[in-house]
Amino acid sequence: MEFWIYVLLFSLPSLVEYARDPVAGPLAPDLMAGAGEALRGLDCEAISHVTARERYPGRVTAPPPRGDLLDRQAVVCRARLMPPGVRRARDEAILGDLRRSSEEMAGLVAGLADPLRERTWLVEVYYPDPQVAAKVQFATKNALLEQGVRVTDRAPTLAAGDVEVLGRIDPQRAWPLACTRYVATDSLGAGDALMGVALRDRRATILNVGYCADGDWRWLR
């Protein structure tokens, strides 16, 4: 009996901590009431206790002065700007994380070896919705510039016949072929390179990245 009393006493602080956990704890009324709907409309990030204290001094208690046995984290949740249902699910998945994904994509180009990196980069995006494609293109160009890559607003052009042929073949083959034609028609000069961002699978929410330089097409992701 005494053993179980000891076990209970030792585990009591942890149980209290768990109960007060704002995300998983049973005493989290805001989230648990209609949890599915509530969570779907939130954008949450986990931050350290110290950072949370700096950002929300009135709402997050100060860490104990003699340290803490537990590794505490704060989860900051904000309502999404666009409520669920306003945009198509795939568009929302692409646009909701565009800052991070555009930086990642630009990082792939910025990480290329010097002769390539020093070129002037054109950016072309293939996405079913032209509005979303324009957003992705804008974000990618800005991310490239922020990583020190020279970028132009010029768009590579193709003859009408090329477009018709490329439109009939799958993207996997279309991009290398387009790359060859861009160079053949001088649309892409010797000092230029093209960064292509494409949604190769319509069911996917990850954008693929490739580049075209000197008539060669390579997928980076």
Place this chain on the structure above:
Amino acid sequence: MSHRSMSYVMPDAINGAIGGAMSYVIRHVAAVACLMLLALPVARAQTAEQAQRAELEELRRVVAGEVQLAAYDLVDELVYRWNQSPPFGEPTPVIIADLTVPVGMGTGLAALVENHLAKLLIDNPQSNVQLSACPSCTAMLVHSGREGTVVSRGLDNPKALDKVGGPGGRHGLYLDLAAEGAWLVLRARITKLTPDLPIVYSQTIASPVGAPSLLRSSQGLKSAAEARDEYLDALEDRGPYTIPVKFAVRTYAAADEFGFPPAPVIWLQTGFEAALTQARRWKADIVLGYAWLPDAYQGFMIQSRMARLLGQTRSLTGPDVYLVLGAALMTVDGVAVAQLADLGQSNNDGTVSTRGTFAGLHLGLEMRVANRVGATVFLENMPAFNDSDRIGDFVDPFGIEFHSFGAEVSFCF
């Protein structure tokens, strides 16, 4: 019989006619009802779809309303950054080439943001970004050359633009507002409108949902940190200490037996005032005063007061009202204030002294504007004159006689 038969025939005929008409109507009504019943699911589906669309439009409108201030704030921040670090070394004409809003929102928001940006750029010439109009830049141009016929916006085809008298080497500003999760993101880039279309400037600024908008004035844009410093300065004003200069007048009530009151005494006072709390909800002062009217009176006084703000916070724009409680020790001498003299005192030459020394406790209200100018009214009880036959009282609530009514104007330095 005939009547009877008639009576039968007529109803039958009428019944037949009515019955025929009724059955015709009933058949048609039934047919229409059947058609309506058949069409009901379709109609309901259309209605549900329309209702859903209307609800979505309403939701978009609400979101756009919420986003507008945040979008203005981001544009303010962009122009503020241009003011601090201009993208060009000298004033440069720039065309607003494109402004897009978050996917899912209408173009009305784009027009509002564009107007806001235009106002900001006009009010902030130090940004070196000069707005410029170029109708041919945004118009669709059809250009035929060796490479074929190209249909494009003027901005996207500088060669064709040059041929129609385009801007020639000016710059195009592209702005994009995007809703990314819980963040509103503004991206800006400036492209030089030469055949190579190089991007010469880019900026990305993000603001989380729920961040309060700074509502900055378009003139004299400030950062959040600067605005906070200014706000604190305004709260603290000129520090916790001020030097007040006051012009006060004290009038006295006439006693019934005496018939007329002493002359009002005008005081010039100055001293030291301190705010006891950071928010100036409590303050205290101590002043010395002097009164002089030729051939009428002369006086000296020392006065101390405590004041409490009525309300929770001081207004930065309007007047504040304080409840004032104070005590004063005064000495006055003169024929015009002879009723205030101490009884039984005589001068060295044997004449009756007109000097009176007495204390007063006063209660009043002070209105203070921006800790610079104030006006006070108060009622004062002078214990030495309670139940006096020389000085009366204006009011005596709860048995406290207020013998004096005073008003003062103060200027703080």
